[in-house]
Amino acid sequence: MALACPKCLGETEVSCTNSSPAFVERWRKCKECNYSFQTVEFIKVDMALLEYANDIVEAYKGYFYKEPKQKGKG
Numbered sequence: 105m106a107l108a109c110p111k112c113l114g115e116t117e118v119s120c121t122n123s124s125p126a127f128v129e130r131w132r133k134c135k136e137c138n139y140s141f142q143t144v145e146f147i148k149v150d151m152a153l154l155e156y157a158n159d160i161v162e163a164y165k166g167y168f169y170k171e172p173k174q175k176g177k178g
């Protein structure tokens with residue numbers, strides 16, 4: 105089931121998608137009233153898990169951490 109238009113609850117379709125490794129942005133357009141809006145899709149993070157992961161990274165930082173190679177953005 106596609107997202108309903110926030111204005112009229114009409115049916116919407118994706119008009120453009122912009123994806124990156126971290127998130128996906130979509131431009132949707134209402135078929136009824138032509139209203140355009142954006143949606144964002146990203147990984148849902150459990151805060152407890154994130155805290156745990158940070159602790160692990162922190163604990164083993166000096167052990168195996170290497171400076172990541174610089175990459176161009178985009």
Ligand SMILES: [Zn+2]
Nearest residue numbers: 109112134137
């Ligand atoms: Zn609409």
